[in-house]
Amino acid sequence: MTETIDQTQRSNWRCAACGIALQPGKVTVSYLDNAYPVELLRCPRCGLTWVPEEIALGKMAEVEKALEDK
């Protein structure tokens, strides 16, 4: 599942438009009127954020389900 984006590639994603490496930053994610601050890698200039596959299919999916059943 993560063969295309693994730990070694993690730092390899760069913002294509700004041409710079991503850096950790605070981002707000929200679902069904619930908002959470999370730390994700993002472009320090334009703010383009990267949600890695394992977070989308792991933690995020879990929280989504919990909120839907709340």
Added chain:
Amino acid sequence: MEQKELRGLEDRCIQEYAPPCTAACPIHVDVRGMMGEMSRGDPEAALKIVRKTLPFPGIIGRICEQPCRAVCNRKNAGGSLAVAALERACADLGAHQPEKKLPMPRKNRKVAVVGGGLGGLTAALDLAKKGYPVVLFEARDRLGGRLWDVPEEILPRSVITAELNVVAQAGVELRLKTPLGTGLSLADLRTEFEAVYLSLRIEGHKPDGPGSSDGERAPVDPATMATGQPGVFATPLREGSYSPILAISDARRAAVSIDRYLQKVSMTAARQNEGPYVTRLYTNTAGIAPLGMIPMADGRAGYSLDEAVQEARRCLQCQCLECVKVCAYLEHYGSYPKKYVREIYNNLSIVMGHRQANQFINSCSLCSLCREVCPEDLDMGAVCRQARRTMVDQGRMPASTHEFALRDMQFSNSEEFALGRHPPGTTASEYVFFPGCQLSASAPGQVERVYAQLREALGVPVGLMLRCCGAPAEWAGRMDLFQIALADFRRAHQALGSPRVILACSTCYRMFQTYLPEIEGVSLWVLLDRQGLPARATLSDQKGIVSIHDPCTTRGEQSIQDSVRRILARLGYQIEELPLSREKTECCGYGGLMWLANRPLAKGVVQRRIAESPLDYVTYCAMCRDLFVAQGKRSLHLLDLLLEADPESRSMRPGPGYSQRHENRARLKRKLLKEVWGEEMPKLQEYGKITLNIPAEVQSRLEERLILVEDIQQVIAHAESTGKKLVNPQTGHFLAYHRPGNVTYWVEYSPAPKGHGFAIHNAYSHRMLIEESKKL
């Protein structure tokens, strides 16, 4: 769901009713529980269960007349269980530890029991256990009454003495050689005690009331054992020969009355099932192999442990579970409808907290096989369908569950697929062919050919309507969207002059029958059966044996099922019916959107269905066929047999993936418009022009993740036009996201060589929204 409705539904599930043996037993010994423990070789645990209701198992196990055996479901399959002999075995083989006394608060209202037979002893024991100070008066010099009349070889004296000991151990004060009448009047007892129980069913006494010692006869209420005098209870006169178990039952009833009398609560409330009754529990005994009663090597010694275990294993452990036995879904959640409807009710009622039954409610196929097999016609499909509508109304339906199917429906009812036309060159239609969305998705070529065939064979103008009937919305509880789909259909149908509708899909058929009864619908299969088969269909005598899988939406549609069988017979196939077919057919796992709500369960449903016969399956629903084949079952659609030169070659044809299903529908419309009506259809979406190269392994991942080609095209269109994308300089791959609706799709891609579209390396999605801001 109202409380009253819940109660009504709960009451229709009979699983929790007592087995017939327990219901027939005047004191309701848990025979099934005892058998269960004994069959596991645990006489101690079995004895513990027996003792909950039966105070003297060693005695009763030797002399009970066993009304339970007359109603035992094993009766006609080798003979009723040896219930009393096993009770005795419990007493003989179970460790004789004294019963653990629960520390009941000591009460101060004294009770007198007159008569030391089985009845008097039972009442005294029951009341002592409840904490009442009890004095038992016995005329003779020993307890047991007529037990001593039983021959010693049947009831050894040592057993009487040992078992009756529990009465004194329970704290009952015994006054032997103290008969009522001489020096002890009822009036005396009423002065000293707050309640009196006269258990005087011994010879020489008038057994039916306190008046007996005074020369009067007063009636005893057989339900409460109350007499005309407050606080005085007595055993009623019973017809027929003496029954030890009835004596215990009467006494227990009197003890309950005395407790209620002293507690000043209702004497009559909630007592309907005291004494023997007929249970509502249904137990299916079809197919149970006969097994005779296990004999005792030594009749006098009773069952050995080994014999008792063998005998107890004959117990059928009566229960209903008719629905659970035939439904993988009801089985999967480990319980039965009575519990399930309560869980659904709770799920719909809670204001705060985790709704635990959401997935349960959404996993039902709504096929209603449960109602078909239920002795009380309880329909979990109807309950789940209604529950989904309530969840939608409450705004509590998890958005992710059905969205994919609803988008699919939206696609089918969009310009991409929806179409309504009279036959070429005409302005009126006698019939209109409505193939439905899934046949069009799975076998668009067959839709074309059937339409051509119908125009040729019927001799009257046959129009065409392409769209979705709305079933996904109905299944999802989205009645708002369903009503729109129905209204759109009705409008399109009226625009064609309201012709008769030829339906290839039984789900469409069911939907229109239920919600648009004014529309005259005819099943394609009934029509073909009546009008004759396509010329291309090769008729022969010998084409082998197949099994028919009736789609679950044909339940109750016998004429369709009959037509399909006649068509198969005419084609030369022999039919071996599946164990569950016709009105008892099963869902393939797609119905009710189970496939989307609970994929692992739905796969289990498919696995179970396809394992029912090694023969090839023939069905007449595209979705059933595709799901069966996907799990490795050779399956054919009836149209394969009617239209294909080499049907066999189609039996393992994989169904198209989700994206391909869209593509097939769109292409079908495009092709028909061009070839039948000579019209061109423009490509509707700009992003649809983006060509993708998706390796098979990525393709199957997309299927699993419900990501469509059009979703990917939109991400790339967005990324390429805005420049918002990530890049990996080492691989040259881009990674971008886009959120066209409620889902954010991420796509890892790279431009294909020579500028021909894009290679797709991966895609995933989430529903959480990333709130972008430039502020860091």
